[in-house]
Amino acid sequence: MSLLLAIALSFIPAFCYACIVYWLDRFEKEPKRLLGGVFVWGALVATIGAIFWSLLLGLGIYFITGSEGATDVAGAVLVAPLVEESLKGMAIIIVFLAFRREFDNVLDGIVYGAVVGLGFAATENVLYLMQAYSEGGLGDMLVLFVIRVILGGWGHAVYTAFIGMGLAYARLSRNPAVYLLAPVGGWVIAVFLHALHNGMAVFLAESAGLGGFVALLLVDWTGWAIALGVVVWEIFRERHWMATYLRDEVQRGTLSESHYRTAHSMRAQFAARWKASGPNRRATRRFYQLCAELSHKLHQQQRLGDEGGNSRIIESLRAELARLAPVAVV
Numbered sequence: 001m002s003l004l005l006a007i008a009l010s011f012i013p014a015f016c017y018a019c020i021v022y023w024l025d026r027f028e029k030e031p032k033r034l035l036g037g038v039f040v041w042g043a044l045v046a047t048i049g050a051i052f053w054s055l056l057l058g059l060g061i062y063f064i065t066g067s068e069g070a071t072d073v074a075g076a077v078l079v080a081p082l083v084e085e086s087l088k089g090m091a092i093i094i095v096f097l098a099f100r101r102e103f104d105n106v107l108d109g110i111v112y113g114a115v116v117g118l119g120f121a122a123t124e125n126v127l128y129l130m131q132a133y134s135e136g137g138l139g140d141m142l143v144l145f146v147i148r149v150i151l152g153g154w155g156h157a158v159y160t161a162f163i164g165m166g167l168a169y170a171r172l173s174r175n176p177a178v179y180l181l182a183p184v185g186g187w188v189i190a191v192f193l194h195a196l197h198n199g200m201a202v203f204l205a206e207s208a209g210l211g212g213f214v215a216l217l218l219v220d221w222t223g224w225a226i227a228l229g230v231v232v233w234e235i236f237r238e239r240h241w242m243a244t245y246l247r248d249e250v251q252r253g254t255l256s257e258s259h260y261r262t263a264h265s266m267r268a269q270f271a272a273r274w275k276a277s278g279p280n281r282r283a284t285r286r287f288y289q290l291c292a293e294l295s296h297k298l299h300q301q302q303r304l305g306d307e308g309g310n311s312r313i314i315e316s317l318r319a320e321l322a323r324l325a326p327v328a329v330v
Contacts (some may be wrong), residue, residue, distance in 0.1 A: 002141070003083040006129040009145045013153060014122035021114045021157070027238050028292035034095060035103060035115050037107055041091035041299065042119025042156075050120075053083045065309060067148055076202050080161075081194035088156070089163040089187055091116040096167045100308060105166040107234040110227075112279050113164030117156035124156075129322065151217060155197060158227045162189040163229070174304060177292050178210035193223055238292070239264055245298040246291060254318050255291070258330040263291040268330075278330040 022029065032270065057079045062071040096103050103109065114153060125148055133141040139305045165188020197220060204212040249255045249303045262268040269288050272316035275282040294317040301310040 002133045002138075002292050003130060006126045006141070007134065009129060009141075009149060010041050010122045011123035014125075016120045017153060017157065018118050021111055021118070024235070027242060027269075027288075028104065028296060029289060030108060030111055031102060034099060035111070036274060038091040038095065038112050038116040039119035041094075042088055042121075042160075043123045044119075046087040046091070046116070046120050048121040049081070049087045050084045053087075057083070058312075073202055075094050075193055076198045080198060081191045084156075085159060085163065085187060085190045085194055088113075088116050088160045089190070092160070092164050092167055093183075095173065096278050098154075100171070101313070103171050104293070104300070105167055105172065105238060107231065107238060109164030109166070109168030109171075110161045110231060110234070111164070112133065113161035114157040117158070117160035120160075121153070121156040123139060127282075152226050154179050155194075156222060158192045159226050161227055161262040162186045164195070168307065172235040172300070200321055209225060235266075239266070242292060242295040245295040249294065249318070249321075252318075254294075254321055254324065256330075259287075259291075259325060262330045263288055272329045280327050280329055283324050283327045284329045287321065287324040290317055290324070293317055294321065301330050 018035070022035065033114045047085050054075060058075045059069055060070065061074050061079070065071060065074075092109065095112050101288070103112075103124065125145075128148060129141050129144055132144040163183070163186045166183040166189075169182040169186075173179055173182070197216070200212070200216045200219060204215060246260055246263055248253060250257055272288070273281070273284055294314065297310050297314050297317065305308070
């Protein structure tokens, strides 16, 4: 019973947080199958791998130092951030390499990074909640639930989102230095933020009591606020791309003026999807998804040329938009 409760307290909030991430991706939604895949990677592959490598490296540190205290501190502050962010980041790299067409902008990188982080956090929280239950019963489990899942629930998502950002900047650049350094920079930021949190938890929160805990939360929430600011910036930049690149599609006859106005407006898109009914609902949703994809491909064609067959993809998107236009609600 306690295990089922721990799973529910961990995975239900994680799914809710993932839905928020999905909702924030306003114009061009990522495929649910890929989001589900990276979530499972975080929940299973990254978690199991982190347990194995953390134990192995911890044994190595203990062999060198002979100190359990030093091993615990190094494990929390050094080993865990390095191992966990590397394993979570592998899921984003797989999407980056194998599903490059879906990896269109910085917001996509943030979404994949956040979702794999939420999957990892869900399984990790199950383990911590079960430990709390075994040591102090239901009361301790619920207290830890509030601390880890409610107050600290976005930690892993934000750390790994920076890896996604780094890969996305590499995806959109033709500069070899940016292509190589941006992913490394994203990984370094993720590891640093993770290590900062763990270090504060070890050295400050436990020794300084409530004041240390509040300081830890303030640092965490500041980082989350910055990440949210980047998300909002990317949403409006995506909207700008749509307004810019789809304007020419009106002249080409791909879009009507009314479809164009709806496509680059979050409010108008919401209203159009709300008005659509029956088969038109799916067609309308698909139509405006394609509008966003077309704007991304046009942007990539301008910056990167025909890499990945952008010209062919653009013509395919235009053809499907023409087919759906008569039934897409505005």
